Amino acid sequence: MEAAIDRIMQTYDLLLNRTTAASEEARAKVTDYVKTLFEAGEKDTHRLTVCGLTYLRQLDGSTDPVKAGFTGL
Template sequence: MEAAIDRIMQTYDLLVNRSAAANNEARVKVTEYLTTLVEAGEKDPHRLTVCGLTYLRQLDGSNDPVKSGYTGL
């Protein structure tokens, strides 16, 4: 799980420029999220990485189509 968390944080740092405190907060949140996934039975490190990145992007709102200007028209 630690390898997946490290990979998530490295990739996320490339996508978003944030302070050290914000990075530490994101690491704590994604660690809690991945712990839940692992306890539920997910073991694939690649899938954990994708799920973790998706989770962080949902938290910061970068996956929201409305915020990105999509109106459905």
């Protein structure tokens, strides 16, 4: 589980330029999320990594085209 969280944060830090406090907050949130998945039975590190990255991107709005600045015009 820790390997997945470390990989998630390394990748996420490459995607966004954030402050240390924001990075620590994201790590805390994704740790809780991955822990929930792990306790529910998901043991595949790669799958946990993808789910964790998806979760963080949903939190910051980067998967929402409108929040990302795409209006369709």
